[in-house]
Amino acid sequence: MSKPALLEFAEVSKLFGGLAVITQLSFKVDAGERLALIGPNGAGKSTVFNLISGVYPLSAGRILIEGKDITQMASRRRIYHGVSRSFQNIRLMEHQTAIENIMLGQHPTASSLSDLLTPYRLQRRSPWVEEAKEALARAKLAQYAERPVNTLPYGVRKRIDLLRAVMARPKLLLLDEPAAGLNPVETEELHEQLMAIHDSGITLLVVEHDMHFVDRLCTRVVVINFGEKIAEGTMDEVRRDAKVREAYLGAEVATEASDAS
Amino acid sequence: MSGYAEAILLMLAINVVVAQAGYLPLAAGQLNLGVAGFMAIGAYVSAFVTNTYDLPIVLGIVSGAFAAWLVAVLLAVPLLRASGIYLALATFALGQVIQAVFLNLEVVGAAAGYAVKKHASFSLIMTTTATVLALVFLLSRTRFALYLTAVKNDPVVSDLFGINVRMIKVQAFSLGALIAGVGGALYAHQYSYLEPQNFNILLSVYIVLYVLLGGTQTVLGPILGAFFFTLLPELLRGSEQWRYVVFALFIIALMALRPQGLITTELLRRLTLRRESKG
Numbered sequence A: 001m002s003k004p005a006l007l008e009f010a011e012v013s014k015l016f017g018g019l020a021v022i023t024q025l026s027f028k029v030d031a032g033e034r035l036a037l038i039g040p041n042g043a044g045k046s047t048v049f050n051l052i053s054g055v056y057p058l059s060a061g062r063i064l065i066e067g068k069d070i071t072q073m074a075s076r077r078r079i080y081h082g083v084s085r086s087f088q089n090i091r092l093m094e095h096q097t098a099i100e101n102i103m104l105g106q107h108p109t110a111s112s113l114s115d116l117l118t119p120y121r122l123q124r125r126s127p128w129v130e131e132a133k134e135a136l137a138r139a140k141l142a143q144y145a146e147r148p149v150n151t152l153p154y155g156v157r158k159r160i161d162l163l164r165a166v167m168a169r170p171k172l173l174l175l176d177e178p179a180a181g182l183n184p185v186e187t188e189e190l191h192e193q194l195m196a197i198h199d200s201g202i203t204l205l206v207v208e209h210d211m212h213f214v215d216r217l218c219t220r221v222v223v224i225n226f227g228e229k230i231a232e233g234t235m236d237e238v239r240r241d242a243k244v245r246e247a248y249l250g251a252e253v254a255t256e257a258s259d260a261s
Numbered sequence B: 001m002s003g004y005a006e007a008i009l010l011m012l013a014i015n016v017v018v019a020q021a022g023y024l025p026l027a028a029g030q031l032n033l034g035v036a037g038f039m040a041i042g043a044y045v046s047a048f049v050t051n052t053y054d055l056p057i058v059l060g061i062v063s064g065a066f067a068a069w070l071v072a073v074l075l076a077v078p079l080l081r082a083s084g085i086y087l088a089l090a091t092f093a094l095g096q097v098i099q100a101v102f103l104n105l106e107v108v109g110a111a112a113g114y115a116v117k118k119h120a121s122f123s124l125i126m127t128t129t130a131t132v133l134a135l136v137f138l139l140s141r142t143r144f145a146l147y148l149t150a151v152k153n154d155p156v157v158s159d160l161f162g163i164n165v166r167m168i169k170v171q172a173f174s175l176g177a178l179i180a181g182v183g184g185a186l187y188a189h190q191y192s193y194l195e196p197q198n199f200n201i202l203l204s205v206y207i208v209l210y211v212l213l214g215g216t217q218t219v220l221g222p223i224l225g226a227f228f229f230t231l232l233p234e235l236l237r238g239s240e241q242w243r244y245v246v247f248a249l250f251i252i253a254l255m256a257l258r259p260q261g262l263i264t265t266e267l268l269r270r271l272t273l274r275r276e277s278k279g
């Protein structure tokens, strides 16, 4: 028997008060992949992430991690099974420093009672603080380490949100529009950062609207519209797909129009 | 030291302790308006065991603190289903219930009050206060403190990072009660006479004000808040009729000018940075 997929989304449906947001959606993410989940606004991409991380229960279907059914698993336990995520709307502790925010991501690797009660802020060199600083330095964000995040620019906050998720050392990293709101330089840095994260052995599942970014980063694409899968394959394959063209037509015309202006 | 100065210092010490009792839950986003109730438990239990079993005061304080903690742990699960203003109301009601229980509890004198035989020395109260402050300070340097902030800030995100949100909330609530129990016990052995009315809602409100005015982001904030609230009315003693008016205006001005409280992490950071860059 072949190895089970890292993540399997099996015929999942989700209704919000009678409104079907995800319908019989199935897809797999293999270990080592860089998979993009794309679709027009409101297609249900963030909802897929919320279902994987357990923010909402499913209405039907199953979710498996390495063949293990996690459908009923408490949301809190899932990070210990290798799933962590970033948030489309940055969700950081606004008054805390970059280091402190990132340290939250260390919790799955530092969750014993003695970890909880060690007065690390009195230690000259706390391994946690050092690790957080190194992560910031690798992301070229060292200068922001001690700053409260509410004083930092949007692009920096966005990447602190990402770093926090990476600190949990997940097998599968879910990224919800990581490039949204970044300038071209930041986007390029993000690309390099994500490739480095992938090289360290982390599988990526990325929701993103910037198709150029997706094209460069991801090896495979799943396209959803109105909560249903309409195409799957390489970027070139899905680009030629008639259903995808139809779903994106309105959006694409709009982008071209705004590009021209 | 003059008797007056000593009395003020003792009052200050007890207020500083109970300010921490209000601070811990608030750090996790819980507005506990029942702190006075937990103080009453600590006070009455400590008074009772030292009176009845002739235990040393230190053991009385430990028993009182433990009793307050235990009641908080038992009630935390149902209480903490509520949050925000509903939690504040629930804890307010709890404080009233506890007060009513002591009003009717004959073994500790009910409404007539209860004499406390053992009187705590100045040094015992100061040592206990220092110990509580040292422990809370140590706690504030741990991941536990970070998680209090995380849970207050965004329970969903905290949960997704594997933090046991309910556990953190229960701990914040019950540790606060434990410290209130210590404060109540100190009160009992300092003032030597307990009446249920001593532990009314106004006291709980004052304790919350210490914390809110001092600032909820640091351990230092509530300490300063307690100083302010204890000393200012004394300083204003000169003009008896106007002191509460001035006091109230002061509070309003502070709330308006520094809604985050007197002491914020940002302020401390700036002060330490300045010192470093000078040195």
Ligand SMILES: Nc1ncnc2c1ncn2[C@@H]1O[C@H](COP(=O)(O)OP(=O)(O)O)[C@@H](O)[C@H]1O
Residues within 6 Å of the ligand: A016, A021, A039, A040, A041, A042, A043, A044, A045, A046, A047, A048
């Ligand atoms: N908690 C919720 N309650 C009700 N409707 C929701 C909820 N979350 C998402 N939706 C709806 O589900 C649809 C898909 O939303 P979302 O997953 O955020 O889309 P996307 O991320 O693809 O833009 C939208 O119509 C949205 O209004």
Ligand SMILES: [Mg+2]
Residues within 6 Å of the ligand: A045, A046, A047, A088, A176
């Ligand atoms: Mg979305």
